[in-house]
Amino acid sequence: MTTHLTGSRDEWLAARIDLLKAEKEFTRLGDKLAQRRQQLPWVRIDKEFRFETEEGDASLADLFRGRSQLLVYHFMFGPDYKAGCPSCSAIADGFNGIIVHLANHDVAFTAVSRAPLAKLLEYRTRMGWSFPWASAAGSEFNFDFHVSFTEEQQRDEGIDYNYRREPVRGWRERSGQEGSGDSAEAKFAAMTGTDVPTYQREQPGMSAFVQEDGAIYHTYSSYGRGMDAIWSMYPWLDRAPKGRNESSGPWWRRHDEYGKG
The missing domain is CATH 3.40.30.10 (Glutaredoxin)
Known part of the structure; x- marks a missing residue:
């Protein structure tokens, strides 16, 4: 038996119509953001x-x-x-x-x-x-x-990414906070044939x-x-019943690697 909220078709329709109002507002906001992107000064x-x-x-x-x-x-x-x-x-x-x-x-x-x-x-x-x-x-x-980014930036200086200053990235593998064999970045690094610091550059x-x-x-x-x-x-x-369902972390592979163990 599912633990998710259930209801009648009429209850679903009422909830769906209420959600539609928020979706329409989200769409209008998206249109406004697109206009703001186009209004940025050109360099x-x-x-x-x-x-x-x-x-x-x-x-x-x-x-x-x-x-x-x-x-x-x-x-x-x-x-x-x-x-x-x-x-x-x-x-x-x-x-x-x-x-x-x-x-x-x-x-x-x-x-x-x-x-x-x-x-x-x-x-x-x-x-x-x-x-x-x-x-x-x-x-x-x-x-x-x-x-x-260069290895020097990664190791000693930190980097500018996504409009903010990020701390040195190479520390992650050494400290064990990222880069352990089970971390997403370690898995993706291995999938590219590199180590974590090289992948992160x-x-x-x-x-x-x-x-x-x-x-x-x-x-x-x-x-x-x-x-x-x-x-x-x-x-x-985002429109599937369970959404992104990524509680266990990144799940995707290259499209020719599914079903290969």
Whole structure:
């Protein structure tokens, strides 16, 4: 017998209609937040960033592919990773199919990582994806947008991530607060073929850019839990009877790893 609240259809309908009022308010608030994002001041980018792409050496302007807007997903795939981050991979499963729609609405899209291009493309083939993926190896792009960090920052200085100063990250594995064999970060690090500190030197995020009158501007970036909004499995799980149901921690794997023990 379930311990969850039960009721008649009429009781359910009354509760559902009451919830609908809150959902509509949430939608209206979401619309207002979207407008505030679009009203942020634009910051001109004068620095020259270079990327390695399937078409060869590219500038940031080249990543626009003739569009006026560019969305970048900062995919956690560091130079020492043997495979991409499982969480970023689950997010990529959701955005892989929408690229064509964005491109036909004047919005280019690309993922950017610091791993060599050959490694990125090999992993993309394994996952069955087709979105553009650029390597920022040798570029300061990931560092400037606060999704990659040096070992020195990690060990001695602390990092700036998600618009706040975070303490040194390398301590986590040594102190046992994170990085034990059962922790989420230790499991994900192992899934990328790295140790926890190496895994932590990359972080997820997304950034938006616009090109106007020959100039490129940075317009928006989001990190951390901000990725929930573009992680397509979560809106579905939030509507499932048991929600995200993550009391035991992260449960997901790469889509080709389910059922493998």
